[in-house]
Amino acid sequence: MAKESIVTLTVPALPEYVDLVRLTLYGIASKMKFTFEDIEDMKVAVSEACNNAVLHAYGGAEGKIEIQFASYDEELAITVRDYGRSFTASENKETPSLHGKSINEIQSGGLGLYLMQALMDRVDVQNDGGTAVTLTKKRMKSEETA
Amino acid sequence: MLTDKFTLRTESKEGQMIVFVGGEFDLEVATQMRSAMEPLIELADQRLTLNLQDLKYIDSTGIGILISIVKARHARNASFDVEHIPTHIRKLFDMTGITPYLAKAE
DSSP: OOOOEEEEEEEESSGGGHHHHHHHHHHHHHHTTOOHHHHHHHHHHHHHHHHHIIIIISTTSOOEEEEEEEEOSSEEEEEEEEOSOOOOHHHHOOOSOOTTOOTTTOOSSOHHHHHHHHHSSEEEEEESSSEEEEEEEEOOOHHHHO | OOOOOOEEEEEEETTEEEEEEEEEESGGGHHHHHHHHHHHHHOTTSEEEEEOTTEEEEOHHHHHHHHHHHHHHHHTTOOEEEEOOOHHHHHHHHHHTOGGGSGGGO
16 A cells, blocks of 8 residues: 655644745655646645635634645645634635636635645545645656656 | 745836735735735826736735736726736636736736
8 A cells, every 4th residue: 555654734823824834845745756836736725725724714813723744655635724613615615717707707815715626636625623625636657757 | 945035126117116026925915915005006197017027926815916906907997017927826827817817918
């Protein structure tokens, strides 16, 4: 079976800690030899998951975000978990993207989940005493990148 | 790799304002960016351009702010252009569909 290595990071649910999550992701994904482009994609997706936790989970009260990086032979699964108020699918279901919309129809919110889905291979959301978003990216085999 | 600090610098000359946005444009700096742009958005007789050549990273908060600038300038019948968009950021603009609203992005 595939070997699994886990790194866990816990940060306060505050905007100024999201870049720390990106730095950790960069280190782990580089070690796994992901391409620059894949690392950039994951940076955005993971930050969006953290932003959601920062903005919505604790309603202004103190809280924490746990980020678990689980690396396997061929993929990296990142779980961003908070222990706050779960936001339901309907709350989070906004404009999927701006394509084909007029300037008066476009909205400045709701792009986070869309970006996560567009940038990762898989996005799983679980609501159980908080929200856990698992983002998975497959690593191209070396013969494909060569 | 160290975190790329957000930088903001404005040049004004002859009816044109160019705002250079660099580093990481994310949730952490959203308030700073909004308050810096607010007075510039009101100057409808000036051309407003964002230069993104030193931008390293943008998230949906940053893209959301760009969208609100597009809408605010449009409502004032005023110009707004975004230029020198780095490739990996251009990819996010294309993905979300904002590119056609950033005039100079072609």
